[in-house]
Amino acid sequence: xxxxxxxxxxxxxxxxxxxxVRTEGLFVKCPACGTTHFKKDLEANLNVCPNCGHHMKWxxxxxxxxxxxxxxxxxxxxxxxxxxxxxxxxxxxxxDRIVQARxxxxxxxxxxxxxxxxxxRPLIGCVMVMEFIGGSMGSVxxxxxxxxxxxxxxxxxxxxxxxxxxxxxxxxGTYSLMQLAKICGALARLDAARVPYISVLTDxxxxxxxxxxxxxxxxxxxxxxxxxxxxxxxxxxxxxxxxLPVGFQRSEFLLEHGMLDxxxxxxxxxxxxxxxxxxxxx
Numbered sequence: 314x315x316x317x318x319x320x321x322x323x324x325x326x327x328x329x330x331x332x333x334v335r336t337e338g339l340f341v342k343c344p345a346c347g348t349t350h351f352k353k354d355l356e357a358n359l360n361v362c363p364n365c366g367h368h369m370k371w372x373x374x375x376x377x378x379x380x381x382x383x384x385x386x387x388x389x390x391x392x393x394x395x396x397x398x399x400x401x402x403x404x405x406x407x408x409d410r411i412v413q414a415r416x417x418x419x420x421x422x423x424x425x426x427x428x429x430x431x432x433x434r435p436l437i438g439c440v441m442v443m444e445f446i447g448g449s450m451g452s453v454x455x456x457x458x459x460x461x462x463x464x465x466x467x468x469x470x471x472x473x474x475x476x477x478x479x480x481x482x483x484x485x486g487t488y489s490l491m492q493l494a495k496i497c498g499a500l501a502r503l504d505a506a507r508v509p510y511i512s513v514l515t516d517x518x519x520x521x522x523x524x525x526x527x528x529x530x531x532x533x534x535x536x537x538x539x540x541x542x543x544x545x546x547x548x549x550x551x552x553x554x555x556x557l558p559v560g561f562q563r564s565e566f567l568l569e570h571g572m573l574d575x576x577x578x579x580x581x582x583x584x585x586x587x588x589x590x591x592x593x594x595x
Contacts, residue, residue, distance in 0.1 A: 476514050532574045
């Protein structure tokens with residue numbers, strides 16, 4: 314019976330919670346097809362599954378670096394921060410949520426505004442931060458987008474906004490909803506100044522963001538398979554009491570029904586934007 318006895322090892326004294334798997338974090342499983350990929354290979358492919366083409370979530374900093382030439386850009390209006398003017402409280406206070414979101418994401422709010430070059434052409438670019446309270450649009454997001462638009466007008470530089478949002482930020486109530494009208498007014502001035510604006514919609518883009526600047530570009534493009542809409546599919550089904558079509562509110566469905574101008578693979582996005590801006594500049 315001694316043959317079957319397990320020899321005691323000093324590592325057995327280590328509590329299971331303190332043990333680390335050496336391969337932890339090295340591999341990523343595609344949520345669409347289930348294929349496992351080496352993380353570095355997936356990052357080199359811009360977080361697009363090489364097997365099925367599924368576009369996974371992409372960190373904001375990586376998206377910004379990919380958007381601008383050589384990954385070089387300068388952010389602006391970083392110091393604008395939200396305040397809990399309504400003293401909103403659900404399971405925790407809104408003030409605590411803001412502090413937690415800043416700590417976990419490293420951003421002050423749900424959007425980053427920057428300027429640099431794209432294809433050698435000066436550009437104003439904004440990228441939303443989905444990890445910051447669901448990429449929700451509060452007064453700070455509205456103010457920063459409006460300022461980015463005004464900067465694009467003043468400098469006569471094209472504007473690109475990459476959206477990823479759950480919609481308006483309920484913790485700010487009417488203050489959040491007011492941003493829709495403010496941004497739309499600024500975009501009307503941008504259009505009057507004949508400055509190009511391209512909107513890039515990623516998964517997901519919903520609610521008040523879809524109802525405002527995300528769908529008001531001179532060109533509206535989206536990544537494949539992105540969820541795009543105002544109300545969610547479940548809410549719509551419960552309201553109209555009908556089963557929705559397969560693929561409803563996905564990029565390809567919206568393109569087919571005239572709501573988008575193009576569905577562009579992430580790996581082709583830079584070239585598409587460079588070509589589109591070169592065309593619009595003339």
